[in-house]
Amino acid sequence: MAIQVPTTSEAVTERLQSLLQRARHVKPSTSIEPPLQVSELISGDGELLGPVSVGNEAQSNAVETAAKSIFYAQLGSSAIDDPSFVTIWDLLDILQYCGDRELCPAQLVLLLIEELLDSQSISGCRTVFSFLESRREALIAVINTSKNKDLVILRLCNELLRRLSRAEDPVFCGRVYIFMFQSFPLGDKSSVNLRGNFHVENVTTFEEYLREVAPDDAMQVDDGAPGSVQDSSHTTTDAQEDKATDRAAAKAAGSLAIDTLYPVFWSLQHSFSNPPRLFKEQHFEEFKKGLEATLAQFKEVPKLPQSAESEHKQEASVRSDDDDAFASTFNPKYLTSRDLFELELSDLAFQRHILVQALILIDFLLTLTEKGKNKPYYQNAQKAMQYTFTLREGDTEWALGIKNNIANYLQEGLDGKFYYRMVDTVLSRDKNWVRWKMENCQPFTRDRVATKDFLEAGSGADAERRRLADVASKRSAEFRFVSHRGAGKGVAKLKQAKRWSPPTVEDYSDKFKFKQMDLDFAQSEEEKRELEEGKTSHTWRGLRLASKDRLSALDRLEQGNGLEKLLQSSVEAGEEAASAGPEGRDSVPQERHQSVEEQRADQQSQVTAGNAAA
Known part of the structure; x- marks a missing residue:
């Protein structure tokens, strides 16, 4: 009996190095793409790493040790932009192949990628992350079977986000977030803020409150002072008067002066980052006044779509892979300098950013109304997301009113309606997300039906189908006697033409006559009214049918005399009109005596004669 020699790390190291040398012929390219086809490296014995048993912990550790030794040696000898760095990409592809087949730890490839990210600058991390994105489907294929694997993905992405600046690398941050969203299922709780914590660490700092100098507090200058001082006093007084005039005009329009609005405006960020702060009445009143003044x-102010124009100008560069091209047009951290405040107020993109924050906060407040807190999903929510604060009725009306005003304002402009529709769609979906979170994140997916249950359900469906077929055959036998009746009875009676063919003008004319005869013998007023309504109904239905093929005969009718005139031919109508004397001839014009066919023939002859003359 042959004894299997345990695989040592030195033997595996030699095996991996030979595979990497062979990979240079299988994949001549030195770039990340395309991935290395590891199956083409397998030798004739069918073993990639030699005699390594599946699931053997000692041999798996030997593979891990050998892989790390090659990884660190190559990492220390070549830069990420060197052609020789392709050895690391090939090594990672080989380890991914081995991890899927339990020849090494499944999370080993991710652990090495994490080490690689820590060793690189931000520019190098972009290249490493491009490799990670290109192998995403292969990396997450068995993520559900390896709990350690998803933890490594979560850790390396979070560590990378901590290194990145959202102001300078917004596109790269977005790539990391998208990778995480694609790697984890939608219902995974790792990305859910179950306790509903707010980002109170996001503090917006701004300059101290600017105090307005009232005219009464201004320096009084003696009229007898020298001329230069008097001139300066007049200049100061004029400036104060202009400032007071501007302040009065702003207050009359419902807005505040710029210096007064500055601290009020930036104080709104305290409530945006920490909404429970508004549970205190004083803060809530300040927030209402500040938001109303901001919207006014x-x-x-004149709208200057500065950010929007710059985004359009650099749209081509943004679509490229140059992440730095977008950084100059987007800055998530506010610039709170007083000198820039007036320019920011005129920026349409800045206004929309602030107002969308206000809509988010208002939607949060509207969930705390008495009606909203009585909903079943709120009653069953976690204690951390159940607030004792209840929005009063007056504050609810204010919230609904200011929300409507903001919505109307956002819809102004050329692309206003499109922009607001996008914002409203996102906020509507966010409400569903919040509800799902309050219901303790019920799973979206269901377990697959077991094969045994599926087969049992199929056999039960077949049995039910046979039972229904038997019931149908019995019912058809019970009603079979209907077809054995004589002519004009049973089913044969239902097949008579008059039961399915549409009525004619003659039918409605006869019905009108019968209603007229019944009207002569009617006794009560209600019976007479019903008969009159029946006559009107039959007349209208007959006229509708006659309009299709007897349109020329409609002039013969007299109101209340039925439909008999429609049944007469044109010759009979002409003879009747001639016997009626001059009045009859006047009432029935000569051209009416012609049939429809004769009139069409006359028109055709006139057209032919006209063409010949031409």
Whole structure:
């Protein structure tokens, strides 16, 4: 009996190095793409790493040790932009192949990628992350079977996000978030804020409150002072008067002066980052006044779509892989300098950013109304997301009103309606997301039906189908006697033409006559009214049918005399009109005596004669 020699790390190292040398012929390219086809490296014995048993922990550790030794040696000898760095990409592809077949730990390839990200600058991390994105489907194929694998993905993405600046690398941050969303299922709780914590660490700092100098507090200058001082006093007084005039005009329009609005405006960020702060009445009143003043100021200042124009100008560069091209047009951290405040107020993109924050906060407040808190999903929510605060009726009306005003303002402009529709769609979906979170994140997916249950359900369906077929055959036997009746009875009676063919004008004319005869013998007023309604109904239905093929005969009718005139031919109508004397001839014009065919023939002859003359 042959004894299997345990695989040592030195033997595996030699095996991996020979595979990497062979990979240079299988994949001549030195770039990340395309991935290495590891199956083409398998030798004639059918073993990739030699005699390594599946699931053997000691041999798996030997493979891990050998892989790390080659990885660190290559990482220390070549830069990421060197052609020789392709050895690391090939090594990672080989380890991914081995991890899927339990020849090494499944999370080993991700652990090495994490080490690689830690060793690189931000520019190098972009290249490493491009490799990670290109192998995403292969990496997450067995993520559900390896709990350690998803933890490594979560850790390396979070560590990378901590290194990145959202102001300078917004596109790269977005790539990381998209990779995480694609790697984890939608119902995974790793990305859910179950306790509903707010981002209170996001503090917006701004300059101290700017105090307005009232005219009464201004320096008083003696009229007898020298001329230069008097001139300066007049200049100061004029400036104060202009400032007071501007302040009065702004207050009359419903907005505040710029210096007064500055601290009020930036104080709104305290509530945006920590909504429970508004549970105190004083803060809530300040928030209402500040938001109303901000919206009034937005409506007054001229709109300068500066950010939007710059985004359009650099749209081509943004679509390229140059992440730095977008950084100059987007800055998630506000610039709170007083010198820039007036320019920011005129920026349409800045206004929309602030107002969308207000809509999010208002939607949160509207969930705390008495009606909203009585909903079943709120009653069953976690204790951390159940607030004792209840929005009062007056505050609810204010919230609905200011929300409507913001919505109307956002819809102004050329692309306003499109922009608001996009925002409204996102907020509507966010409400469903919040509800799902409050219901303790019920799973979206269901377990697959077991094969045994599927077969049992199929056999039960077949049995039910046979039972229904038997019932149908019995019922058909019970009603079979109907077809054995004589002519004009049973089913044969239902097949008579008059039961399915449409009525004619003659039918409605006869019905009108019968109603007229019954009307002569009617006794009560209600019976007479019903008969009159029947006559009107039959007349209208007969006229509708006659309009299709007897349109020329409609002039013969007299109101209340039935439909008999429609049944007469044109010759009979002409003779009747001639016997009626001059009045009859006047009432029935000569051209009416012609049939429809004769009139069409006359028209055709006139057209022919006209063409010949031409």
